[in-house]
Amino acid sequence: MLTHNLGYPRIGSQRELKKASELYWSGKTTFKNLLQVGKNLRQENWQLQKKTGIDLIPSNDFSFYDQVLDMSLTVGAIPERYHEVILNKNNSELDLYFAMARGYQKEGIDITAMEMTKWFDTNYHYIVPEFRKGQQFKLFSTKVIDEFYEAKQLGIITKPVLIGPVSYLLLGKEKEEGFNRIDLIKNLLPVYIDLLRKLIKLDVQWVQFDEPFLHCLFNHRK
Numbered sequence: 001m002l003t004h005n006l007g008y009p010r011i012g013s014q015r016e017l018k019k020a021s022e023l024y025w026s027g028k029t030t031f032k033n034l035l036q037v038g039k040n041l042r043q044e045n046w047q048l049q050k051k052t053g054i055d056l057i058p059s060n061d062f063s064f065y066d067q068v069l070d071m072s073l074t075v076g077a078i079p080e081r082y083h084e085v086i087l088n089k090n091n092s093e094l095d096l097y098f099a100m101a102r103g104y105q106k107e108g109i110d111i112t113a114m115e116m117t118k119w120f121d122t123n124y125h126y127i128v129p130e131f132r133k134g135q136q137f138k139l140f141s142t143k144v145i146d147e148f149y150e151a152k153q154l155g156i157i158t159k160p161v162l163i164g165p166v167s168y169l170l171l172g173k174e175k176e177e178g179f180n181r182i183d184l185i186k187n188l189l190p191v192y193i194d195l196l197r198k199l200i201k202l203d204v205q206w207v208q209f210d211e212p213f214l215h216c217l218f219n220h221r222k
Contacts, residue, residue: 004056006208007161008045010063017041021064025102031092038064042147046156056206059147059158064094065101068126068171069114071163073097075191076140077172079130081111093141101127115173120212129172133179137191145198152202160199164211165192171213 011017020037023029042062049057063070072078073093078086078100085091085099088107103113115128144160151158163171165188169181196207 002055003053004159004206004208005049005054005058006210007058007061008049010041010045010061012037012041017064025098031094034064034094038062039150042150043154046151046154046158050156056159057151057156058161058208059151060144060160060162062147065097066126067163068129068168069097069101070141070143071168072100072127072129073141074139074144074195075168075188076138077129077131077135078140079114079175084109085111126171129168130175131169131172131181131184132175135184135187137184137188139191139194139198142198144195145202148199148202148204157203157205159206159208160204161208161210162192162195164209164214165189167211167213 016037020029020034024031024034042059045062046057046059060070061067073096078096082096082099082104085096085104099111100114104111113127114130116125117128118124119126144162148158148160165185166182169184169188172181174181199207
């Protein structure tokens with residue numbers, strides 16, 4: 001029998017991630033230090049789970065802010081208003097990520113954050129994906145791959161965790177009339193397939209797809 005964990009708390013036993021993120025946002029710590037805090041937490045979590053005998057240890061359950069926002073960057077669902085952030089070569093992918101989550105007010109640029117709402121009936125909030133008619137997707141962020149490889153370097157073959165395509169689309173909102181966001185699944189699925197192919201090349205054995213909308217539908221029909 002295989003044992004596995006659906007996901008592991010990412011904030012740290014001493015709330016290290018929260019503290020490091022707030023220091024970075026206020027300009028009191030460096031980008032390099034924030035990345036190191038995240039890396040330390042991921043590796044501690046993986047090693048702890050390995051020590052306790054978990055067979056299928058999750059990866060990509062870590063997030064600097066929100067896993068739905070992580071998925072938006074993964075599939076390149078980046079609203080046009082953030083393109084100025086991308087084009088600034090001094091900005092990192094994480095700066096773009098935080099701009100989408102918290103807004104961006106630098107160098108004469110003032111960009112609003114994306115909408116935040118509750119995750120179903122919980123007190124957890126997520127950043128709402130924005131979709132437009134005929135929207136195209138592409139693999140933008142390699143976070144899923146990078147974290148799997150990071151764990152593999154420690155001798156731990158993890159189980160990448162992904163928000164499933166149906167739930168990802170339904171968690172978002174249409175930013176214009178004349179279409180339903182679920183219609184975009186035909187444009188989205190090729191990115192998931194591309195990502196899975198890249199993971200297979202790294203010897204991924206298991207992938208966890210989280211589809212909470214399908215679970216809710218099943219329970220409702222029962």
